[in-house]
Amino acid sequence: GAGVSQSPSNKVTEKGKDVELRCDPISGHTALYWYRQRLGQGLEFLIYFQGNSAPDKSGLPSDRFSAERTGESVSTLTIQRTQQEDSAVYLCASSLFFPGNSPLHFGNGTRLTVT
């Protein structure tokens, strides 16, 4: 079957605009993560969804960032009033169950550039 799909693959936006990034996990995967990777830096956790439990939002850097997931399907990451420091690759990953018990599958990411 298909892997984790992210869209758009690239997004250029003006400072102050809102953007919405989409992640389609592998069908049946209960766990879904959003990460951020700034140029030349490591992966930074943003948010984690596990089934119908309340998401772990502890990595969201500010209240301009929010994410939703409907059940075990698509997730959207929204960044409001974008700033230049938001420029990064935003990666989504999913796993069948709790990631302590099953491997992670990553999407190819959305490269966000804020001008």
Next chain:
Amino acid sequence: KNEVEQSPQNLTAQEGEFITINCSYSVGISALHWLQQHPGGGIVSLFMLSSGKKKHGRLIATINIQEKHSSLHITASHPRDSAVYICAVIWVGSQGNLIFGKGTKLSVKP
């Protein structure tokens, strides 16, 4: 302070060499992942470990829970192994939040 430490940060090897990348962490974990990120940016999961040793092709991953240490070995390295290798852990009691090391950049020369 990053609680997952990888070494070395950068590694250059000649084709055919045996390579070891190390990962140390500070508290108890429920699982450890080794990931590979190619220059194009795509990330692939190599191994998920909670104990012992796993092997896939030329790659071997080991973990010592008591010593809070894991190693990734590559036998008969090849230029196509050139990538960033990332260690990530899930703390015991965590909801599932992964903590990442900063990665080891491997370059294998022909």
